Amino acid sequence: MIDPTSSQTSATAVLDIGKTNVKLVLLDDVGTLLAERRRPNAPLPDGPYPHHDTEGIWQWLLATLREFAGMAHVAAIVPVTHGATAALVDDAGLVLPVPDYEHEPALPQAAYDAMRPGYAETRSPRLPAGLNLGRQLAWLAQAQPAAFGHARHLLMYPQYWAWRLCGVAAGEVTALGCHTDLWHPGRQQYSSLVETMGWQDLLPPLRHAWDTLGPVLPALAAATGLPAQCRVICGIHDSNASLLRHLGGDPPPAVLSTGTWVIAAVPGGRLDGLREEADMLANTSALGQSVPCMRFMGGREFAELAGSRPGACHASSLQRLVCSGTYALPGFAGAGGPFAGRPGRILGPAPVDDAERRALATLYVALMSDYCLDALGAGDDVVVEGSFTANPHFAPLLAALRPGRRVAVTDDASGTTCGGWMLAHWGRAPRVQAHIAQPLVLDGLAAYRRAWLAQLR
Template identity: 50%
Template sequence: MDGCVVVFDVGKTNVKLIVFDRNRAVVAERSQANGPLQPSVRWPYLRLDTERAWDFLLAALKELGARYPIATISITTHGAAGALIGDEGLALPPMDYEFDGFEAIDADYDAARPPFAETLSPHSARGLNLGRQIFYLERTFPNDFACARAFLAYPQYWAWRLCGLPATEVTSLGAHSDLWRPNERRLSSLVERQNWTRLFPPIRHAWDTLGTLKSEVAAATGLSPSVRVVCGAHDSNASLVPYLASRTDPFTVVSTGTWVIMMAVGGKGPPDPDADMLANVDVMGRPVPTARLMGGREFSVIAGGAPAEAGERDVAGIVAAGVLAMPAFTDQGGPFAGRKGWIEGETPNDPAARSALATLYSALMTHHMLERLNAPGDIIVEGGFNRTPAFSGVLAALMPGRTVLVAPASGAAEGAAMLARWGEPHDPPQLAPAQAWDVPGLAAYAHRWRQGLPRPAPAA
């Protein structure tokens, strides 16, 4: 296929447009900060800023389309997001999952949601269960909800805005949503009981071409109306795509950013919903044992507002001083989200030392959950934590005898670009072995940290 693939990557913190040439090389990128709209009198909940993201997308497509031969647009977005659409556009503004105002419906929703064994979705804080968002909107705005014609997960919402064709896709529905039965590959009993089935368009593959650009989008961007629009995928699952296409042995991808998502292809650890373990669903529709924590957010809390890069000496200094960061530093996601975190020992003031403490915490939490997953094979680290060697260096030091590999680019964007060329041969991603940092006393430090973790409640 000739021409470039553009990936629209909608993250929780940033929105990006990335141009890949036919050799999968990134030739251009544009980005802007992303954030929610605050509650208003009309809409008393935290909302996704769809129009600001849309304006960015059109402007970036116009600019980059004048420089590169864009043939296809593929989409990947963060999870726990979707939109109810009506005949003329949005039936209701989409909710940001960090909204914390579900008190009026929580008890009814918790009674209605399916058991973990059905959906492999753990009970999650705020709006991280996508079904809770839909339930809230139906109860709070019944007239607007009645006008909805379809519910689209966030990647498919953007595809619909570009080409006008609605679709359902399993990677977003299978991401802790309460809306999907991963083992049965069908909508959940919650959807059936709430009579929401009518809202879900036909299921399409993440790599399917839904259509071509709407005429008004082509006119606004200067792109050809023949530009293809691909269905798209949830970002964590898009991160898996390059490795699903190139590996047959079990492996684990640690996708890092605002969230740290650990996906263990071939993982054997029993899923524990109380530890925020779940199943993601890959682009083939298969459940993947997964654990998650809001690692990037916690890193920022520990490191402070102006983090500096941490080196081996900084990490060694924290270990020698015996300073521990104990979970948790956010109330969303992870095995200890209901527990208030604290610093044991003297909190460092030096920015590099604080980053070192945050790095140790992030690596220890990741290692802890990889053990819970019984994660097999190589450990592949991708995403934001790879901006410096610190995280992978400490993680490799915590896992002697295991192979930790560093992905040079964002797997989510690369995976979304591969979806646009599904079926074509691809070279495997170029991965570099992580160099384990030499930190004296790290094993004893890690043992002390583990001893401070809360023990699971005994079985009744």
């Protein structure tokens, strides 16, 4: 934590709402971390359906902003959130709780299939539960017609938090283009579903992710001690925040954004190789570019395989698993991914201790990441962002699985935070370093990879 006497330090606060945790991060004008606070992000089971604890997050946010306002001159706030989530609001606030996308809407999938556009239009694969945002909305329109009809705005989740902070409603393409069925990435416009359902008037004007929507509301400034002119930035979908600083490369590298979801993205890649049944999709970057992506719920699967007890993964444990022929085969999360619907299983001798369990989880996520990158036709360079940068064996293992190609690792455990900072300082790059991962030498790894791939088939 910085010295409170340096209260004139100009800083940006990034509100990073992931599926598992909520963070508020304070960064100075060159992107150096000044402070970070976090809370769990657990859905609430009460009410008409499982929903996000927006009020709990809001009260925590106010308290944390008060703390940060005593540390620095907070010049801007940037919301960054997970996808597949939206809020229906009127002038007073939410007209319905914000659904948790892991909840199965009471609209049969077959009924929604009759409404939704084809994959060739949206590049949005048919996903379980509420991962296609359009299914959530179609269900709410049928199940809660009075409340739905009372809504003035349909806000993507980053823009909902921007609206709460400054009162300005906006739309933004990265959140709209994240397997929602609402966006046509080839044309960079709303999909036919929006017109079919009559939702055009609910969608506010589109703004750039980096646009300043306005200053914080006066009441918010008074309650938190924030400067009256603290800017509220439009905001962005989290994996697109991780992608942001890599878009200027020639060619740009593939980016592996890691967290609850592991998302492989190949800027400049071809869309015609995407396959709906493999959970391949086109996201839309902050610059309006269609980006081929593939993902799996790697963070949650890692936790399922590794167990809840903390501990280290050792290279010797990885070597024992490779030599013994112990394989983890997808999937362990039950939500999306190229092998959705398959029950996860372990073949071969079971891990004998916590170190081997963590080693097997690391092997699994690295193999799945390599699989996704190859399926997308990723080139020679890959950059690893996010929480798996803290696992010392993940990137070296991925590099060993991809011989002759470079795997870089950022020194920023949250690429989303870096991307959020960039939105408040558009045109500038933060001081974030990357190093090339040296391949982890394991005897028999190439044969192990071939055997794992054969088991998938």
